[in-house]
Amino acid sequence: MDDSTAIGSNIAIRIRNQKVDKQARKSLSVFYQNLEEALDLRRKNYNLFTILQNIWQISDAVDFSSNDILSLGSSSLLRREFLNELEKNPSFSPGSGGSRVLDGNYPYLEETEQQIAEFHGAESGLLFASGFDANVAIWTAIPRLGDVIVYDALVHASTHEGMSQSLAMARKEFLHNDIESFRETLVSIAETQPLIKSRKRCIIVAVESVYSMDGDICPLQELVDIAREVFVGEEGTVQFVVDEAHSTGVIGENGKGLVSALGLERAIAVRLHTFGKAMSAGGAIILGNNTVRTVTINFARSVVFSTAPSFPFVAAIRAGYNLLASGQTEKVIFKAQDRVQQLVRMFLDAIVSHPHWGAAQDLGVIAIPLTVDTWQSQPYLSHIVPIRTQEPYHYWLFFHLIFKGFSVFPVDYPTVPKGQSRLKITFHAKNTMDEVSLLVKTIFEFVQEVVEIRNATKWGNEVPSAARSVYEWMEKEKLTGFGRM
Known part of the structure; x- marks a missing residue:
């Protein structure tokens, strides 16, 4: 291997960074020695994360x-659409005035949220800086004390992060994309949780439309049908949260996602769409009804204590949605x-x-x-x-x-x-x-x-x-x- 080439150098850096060098840190203060010891646990297993330019970039x-x-990231069409958004709003501020609940709100932001919500067939939406932030917001704000969370075994780390901070009474895992495991989990909860049985609390289900590590698609229609069967006549006891991070722009008409492709917009309480993947932008949006939006604004700390998305950030998202809504990703861009x-x-x-x-x-x-x-x-x-x-x-x-x-x-x-x-x-x-x-x-x-x-x-x-x-x-x-x- 020639480590002087772009590819060889990339691999060399990856491998060299895994080396434990106890001698080199002897001169460090205790503070940094402790940090390096924590990193050494990763190095010993050869799984220390390293930020590098990817091979295709170099x-x-x-x-x-x-x-x-x-x-879209390599398409001049998206860049032109983004610049058009800036040109149509020449007096925009490059920053943000503060939190959404203080001075950070502005018309363009709310218009974009509503445009995206309508595109996906939802009542309202709330934008976030990242999908991770949005997922944590969902699970810390929406489950109420006494609710039970049921989740697919392969849901994202951000979902686990949010669930660990939620008010839910219990969390129950079902086998990945396993319909019968899901049914058994619901039946068990119905039989053992009095608050659920008496319809005073809810089951909130966490799934993803496309799972990023296995590349498979959620059998969402089947899961919804099973929830209706187990709780027949008790509509509303089971509510679904669908993370559409990897289906946004890819699945369904104009890239509306799996929920819309299946016509389940009214059956799903909460959807998360992210923009750092197929949309070639950043951030995410939580979609639901006005109650979901208001609860998130009030109980998600990442809303209350974070600066609102800036105009250029929102304009990049809006540019991508302009292309989706107009059908240009289906007709023009390859x-x-x-x-x-x-x-x-x-x-x-x-x-x-x-x-x-x-x-x-x-x-x-x-x-x-x-x-x-x-x-x-x-x-x-x-x-x-x-x-x-x-x-x-x-x-x-x-x-x-x-x-x-x-x-x-x-x-x-x-x-x-x-x-x-x-x-x-x-x-x-x-x-x-x-x-x-x-x-x-x-x-x-x-x-x-x-x-x-x-x-x-x-x-x-x-x-x-x-x-x-x-x-x-x-x-x-x-x-x-x-x-x-």
Whole structure:
């Protein structure tokens, strides 16, 4: 590995940052020594987070990792729309006057919230600086003392953060996307919680439309139907909160999200849409009725004690929604939504029809959970496709793809549970069919190399060529981890 190149340097920094250097911190004060000791716990497990420019930003590697799903971030159309918003409001202030409950409110902000709410078929909305802030606000403000939260096992960390601070009487997990587990959980609560049984308190369900680590879609209609069956004649006892972070702009007509695609706007109490992904902006919005909005304003500390979103921040969000509402993401920008669906289907079809796919699965070299289900008949697929591997194969595949010019994202503990590491591939409207075909070809080059090693008469400590070049460099640097011990 040549650490003087952009890609080699990126990998080198990632690996070097995991090294525990006790000698270097001996001269530090106790304060900084304590902090470094906390970081060393991450370094010892080779999972210290490092902020770096991604491979596609510093080289000509193909982007299969960023959140710019509709490729609006690289579109001059979005930039023009944003500048138009600024030009239409020449007297805007670049800052904000304070909290929304003090001097931070202004007409453009409220107009944008209402525009977004109407686009998604909701009564009202409330903008936040980030999806994390919005999720924490939902779960700290909305559940009342005595309510019970029921949540999918794979909900986002921000949901867990909010739930841990909520007033809810209890929290119950159900197995990920498991309809029967959900039913059993509701029945158990109905039988054991008097306040729920007497309809004095509610069950609030936390799910996501698209799960970012597994790339699968919530069976939302089925969950809603089960809630109605278990609490027949007791409408309102079960209320849903749907995090639409990864479906905004991608799923449904004009990218309205899963709830709208299923026609469940009136059945879902609260929705969260974020703008840092397909919308190529920042922030998030909580959608619901006026009661939900008012409760959030009053009981969410991130509203009361935070500065309101600034005009440029809101204008960037509004610009994206102007493009969605006018249909330009479906007609002008690469036919972006259809394009993403087409590329994902092409990728999955090429994977499962490849002659080495069977051997790859049998030997545990790679597995793609989405191929297990009847993905061919699904009306829409996620833009996220995780590739599961044995450890340390996920490192080996990461090195292989990076050196071949593909920017992909390895996901390890603590982002996912131990033993569930994977490579996350994200598709974008700007990706080409040739790029997808080459990606599949490159994945199976890796598969073939590993299979040949596995089938060798004398099994030793051999690793694929890309990993070998990294490990040779690591040996010179006296580094361990990333599959090298």
